[in-house]
Amino acid sequence: MDASSAFQDTLPISSDALLATLDDWGLPYRLHTHVPLRTVEESKAVEDQFMVPGENALRLKNLYLRDKKKRNYLVTLEQSREIDLKALGAELGVGTLSFGSADRLMQNLGIRPGAVSPLAMINGVENNVRFFMDGAAQKSDVIYMHPLVNDRTVAMTRADLMAFFDRIGCEVNWLP
Template identity: 35%
Template sequence: MPVTREDLFLRLAALGIETSTLPYPEHRTVEEGKALRGDMPGSFTKNLLLKDKKGRLFLVVAHEDSVFDLKTLHARVGGQGRLGFATPEQVRGLLGVDPGAITPFGLINDTEQAVVPVIEAALLAAEWLNFHPLEQTGSTSIRPDDLLSFVRACGHAPLCVALVDG
């Protein structure tokens, strides 16, 4: 049974991690999400669960406006061959979320550490990062250092890399 949003918040608090959450209605598109979040401070992300040809899984956390090439991304993250999207069943089974709500907070559900978290290095310069809190009904703000602490507390070693040149 996946961890609930409330359990996530309890775990973050137990770790001494400060967060704030802006609730809003569930939505289908990035454009709808942008309208719902208004002028919420911080950086927003796109979060992709990808797999390589050997079946290794990577949770790529990138700035929402980052453009990177899936054909060559494997070389930056240590994957074997071109990366493709994980199935909806893998997303639900490993991260405990629906495909539209992929979030690094879902790593709390990956108790076997099957997923390699890959965080775009440029995100670490932001004051706040915003992610869905295990469901697509809000955005939860967390400081980058606290995100890394949370990921490590879930038993994962985050890989922070430049996803694009420059």
């Protein structure tokens, strides 16, 4: 199974269910469908199809990480930001970080590799995943991310994304 919407019914919360929840909560978004995107490079190749020219937007890359004590982290960064896991672990005060496995990703965030997204915290809060977000998001008007599958992208205002986090009880830890 891949991370596309074709297999969304095998997820704890489907992309369709997530979008219905956003609708129910009155949190607007723009939905875009596209070929499955697995990497930042693939995303950059198609983003011109749905990005609004002149929009102060943040495009993301997301890292599902674990420390030696088996604590889980979702780190969301501006897609072009360079990352050093050793330095990040020191910055977060958690020591050595490594990438979590696909099985743990499903267990803790309810998604597959290629669809990692801040919206997966709808599952992550229940599994004690700590969420860290790039401070660049605080300066962006719109944030683009996958809605639990990698052949869809939603654009949400920063305020609506923060309202989503409040609604699910997710603490946002900001990275400088």
